[in-house]
Amino acid sequence: MAEMWISMGPQHPMTHGLWTLKVKVDGETVVDTEPDLGYIHRGVEKICEARDFTQITTYCDRLCYASANTWSHSYIYAAADLLEVEVPERAEYIRLIAIEIQRIASHLMWLGAYGPDIGNLSIMVWCLREREMMMDLLQELGGSRMHYNFPRIGGVKRDLPYGFAQRARAKLKLFLNRIQEYEALYDESTIFLVRSQGVGYAKPEEMVNHGVSGPNLRAAGVNYDVRWAHPYSVYSELDWSAPVERSSIKGADCYDRYRVRVEEMRVSASMALQALDKIPGGADTHYEPEDPMILAKAPSRAPEGTSGAHHFEDSRGESMFYIAGGGEGRGKQPYRVSIRSPIFITIPFAAKCMIGYKVADIPAIMGSFDPCIGETDR
């Protein structure tokens, strides 16, 4: 049969956003692919060059609609490196709680969206039910439902609200029980198993060479994690280990990538619970905003020649910011902000992964890498 190119997207249920995957098919078999991005390129890096350091957090929140909090924290750590700020320990604990709850919410969004991708329609509402609990907790911290604008350079916007610790403990424990329900829904669904097992194999060394990291890498049987490899925050104070899946000889398939995210939600919930117990000053005390316990004073200017960078474990892999100081207003604005999006690097790899499989496997393979186009196109 003659080979032909098919455009999947920009409007296609497989894409999870606005992009095109051009697929060359020979009958039902995929022989070549080419991703085409940039449909929602907003020029965030250019916009940041005309904003003060404190204003940029808002834009970083909007990089990813499913995981806003991790992105603003990613920027905040790079800015703290640039401006040389010492962050109070209590603020680091609050940040960790916010990041890990956001990671759960992001994985739940993925878990819910992945089911309908490959024929398990009921899981969506189950996952969104628990995601709602996580969003409520984040709303208590940041004040809004989706774009929290929670961290500040040198600390956090507000302390934990009264009664937050109690509500968070109750919700996280309830959530830990309910993870079993998703496992039952997925692992006992024949459709899900048939469509996710044995497709989209990826090996660790190849993934690292392609720049793929995070849960997609850990699914293949290695426990590389930025949180221990390039430590930040207070992960050293908690008892945790990065979850790893036992993959097959050919590498991790879509099923492994689903398993590792479920395990990661368990680890994140346990980390948030531990942080609530260990937070200095106690989780039930409440400091006023701008108290030195939760917010350190940060300089507003960075002179020319300085730079800050930070590797950060985002929900989807290693995200990173590089900021060069010395822009407009005698260094009040950055000269250049550069953003590393994990999915921008993962999409070309995922497109290579599906060569040799059938057209019907494309949604299963693509969805398992957890694409988010907001951060990809920036």
Add this chain to the structure above:
Amino acid sequence: MGKIVSASVQKDAAEAIVTSISEVAGIKAEVVERSSGTHTRNVVVVNSSPTSWRSLAEKLYSDHAVDYCSMITGIHWPEGDDDRKWEVVYHLLRTGVRDPPSEDGVVQPIIVNPSTVRGFGTPVEIEVHVHLTDSRTPSIDSVQDIWVGADWNEKETWDLVGIDFDGHDGMRRVLLPHETPRGYHPLQKQHNLRYHGFEEMYDDAQGFMRKPDDVGKIK
């Protein structure tokens, strides 16, 4: 208790890399302490000349197991000295990731204990700055064949900043529309943001030089 990489081991690994790559001509390397709040990290910061960048990259990859290209940043410095008009910043990592071995057909996951990593398994952060001389078409050697992860990073750097990569296979626009005119790279400093001293704006139907309707009315 929590297991993270010990700072002293990471510092030793960083210093070993610095001593080794300082032998390459045109390289100035040092270990810099950085902190993003609580933890101090030891980062290898390298200043390389454009001619020695390719040999430095090969040395890092083959001798020091630097296996991961995290990000490539291009910066335009129109007000800098003539030999520093353009800058490319590479962020590389050593992850120490290996394919897990299999016994009797069953894969055994590699669970690294972060507090006991040594040698080539130690994660190290490397930041390489390369300054390019004044040119309308700046270019630098591509490392796409060493780290495949650099492929799309280089595409993006050319697309947005206009720094070309010699030997890059399949250079094309990735974030801007494919029909964007040649030579238009928005992160170069002569392009200003609208409402901040704008001169011209982009419009699909009429091309690039169209003046906005409200020219002169908005600051």
